[in-house]
Amino acid sequence: MRGVFVTGTDTGIGKTVVAAGIAWLLKKKGIDVAAMKPFATGGKFFSKKFKSEDTAILAAATRAVESDEELNPVFFRVPASPLMAAQILKKSPPDVHGALFPLKKLGIKHQFVVVEGIGGLMVPLTEREFVADFVRLADLPVVVVTHPRLGTLNHTLLTVRVCRDFGLDIRGIIVNLMPKKPSAVERNAPHVMQRLAGVPVLAVLPEMKKPDYKEIGRLLEKTSIAEKILA
Numbered sequence: 474m475r476g477v478f479v480t481g482t483d484t485g486i487g488k489t490v491v492a493a494g495i496a497w498l499l500k501k502k503g504i505d506v507a508a509m510k511p512f513a514t515g516g517k518f519f520s521k522k523f524k525s526e527d528t529a530i531l532a533a534a535t536r537a538v539e540s541d542e543e544l545n546p547v548f549f550r551v552p553a554s555p556l557m558a559a560q561i562l563k564k565s566p567p568d569v570h571g572a573l574f575p576l577k578k579l580g581i582k583h584q585f586v587v588v589e590g591i592g593g594l595m596v597p598l599t600e601r602e603f604v605a606d607f608v609r610l611a612d613l614p615v616v617v618v619t620h621p622r623l624g625t626l627n628h629t630l631l632t633v634r635v636c637r638d639f640g641l642d643i644r645g646i647i648v649n650l651m652p653k654k655p656s657a658v659e660r661n662a663p664h665v666m667q668r669l670a671g672v673p674v675l676a677v678l679p680e681m682k683k684p685d686y687k688e689i690g691r692l693l694e695k696t697s698i699a700e701k702i703l704a
């Protein structure tokens with residue numbers, strides 16, 4: 474299976490717009506791409522068709538024909554980690570191996586699969602398994618979405634360390650939400666994290682008024698990200 478796992482240093486960091494942007498860009502290059510969100514949670518259902526808004530965005534970016542269940546096999550209606558959401562709902566935590574099947578199915582049907590994580594790599598899925606375990610089982614390279622604000626070196630270096638701990642193949646970092654007028658900290662953050670993490674910063678994306686995956690995809694087109702994740 475060929476694909477990429479898009480994780481982030483935190484929730485709300487831009488994983489969905491970046492994952493959808495990558496998928497849109499690869500599709501533009503003529504690759505048959507699918508995008509999925511194996512685990513999602515949320516306070517309410519997004520629409521009749523999609524329980525999670527993230528799945529809806531990923532499906533739109535790839536013009537998917539698959540059902541919500543195929544693209545998002547696990548959804549809990551509590552905005553929390555899958556483990557906590559399941560416990561609050563008095564349900565069983567997700568079957569981590571079971572969630573691999575729909576991913577593998579997409580991987581057989583399509584040339585490339587872009588997979589969005591949930592929160593960060595140490596989000597618990599069960600008492601014993603984290604998102605990083607799922608990535609290892611899926612055997613996909615990782616792209617980390619992060620921010621340039623104060624605190625980012627800690628968040629980014631922790632995430633890169635966890636990638637290494639779990640033996641994940643980290644392809645690069647995307648710094649999202651760079652302000653129009655960055656402070657010295659924000660401006661220098663991508664250079665410093667690249668140096669200290671020993672991982673390339675593949676793109677720096679600006680803070681946008683109305684972010685959308687096509688605009689992100691067009692910005693990513695100017696970088697080497699497609700080559701890096703297709704390599």
Ligand SMILES: Nc1ncnc2c1ncn2[C@@H]1O[C@H](COP(=O)(O)OP(=O)(O)OP(=O)(O)O)[C@@H](O)[C@H]1O
Pocket residue numbers: 481483484485486487488489490491527591592649650651678679680681682684
């Ligand atoms: N570069 C950007 N400029 C402005 N807003 C952005 C940018 N990137 C993301 N956003 C906005 O920030 C919010 C969070 O982004 P997104 O949903 O992609 O994050 P996420 O990491 O996928 O979050 P979650 O953990 O909920 O899946 C969204 O409203 C999105 O539109």
Ligand SMILES: [Mg+2]
Pocket residue numbers: 488489490527589
């Ligand atoms: Mg998301």
